[in-house]
Amino acid sequence: MLDAYLVPEKTVITAKGDSQPVDISGAGSRIFLVTLSITSIVEQESIEITAFTSADGTTWDTKPIASLSQKFYVGEYPLLVDVTSQPEAKFVRAHWEVTRWGRGPTAPRFEIALRLREVSQEALREAQAEAQTRR
Secondary structure (H helix, E strand, C coil), X not given: CCXXXXXEEEXXXXXXXXXXXXXXXXCCCCEEEEEEEEEEECCCEEEEEEEEEECCCCCECCCCCEEEEEECCCEEEEEEXXXXXXXXXXXXXXXXXXXXXXXXXCCCCEEEEXXXXXXXXXXXXXXXXXXXXXX
């Protein structure tokens, strides 16, 4: 089971950027849970995360495979990333955009982590079964 950090814990972000690529070619499942953990933030700022795939780890698709809308507060924010429609994808990386507004310093400052975990086929079957019983 793949379990890796796109952005290590307690990483300070002050400008837009990209994570290091993570090789997903050995994953048994093509569905991943990406969790953004914001542990420190100042007021009047936001961060937005997008995920991109690549066949070679160098050339990245122009359209993101998934995105997490702007976040403004400390917390954990999950995002399900389904790569099954892109069998050629062997790498995933994250891109973030940050914005700060209002009074005081204009440079944003976040302390984050971004974790990528493979979702097992068993967990997917359980979730589908549970969803069926709730209809």
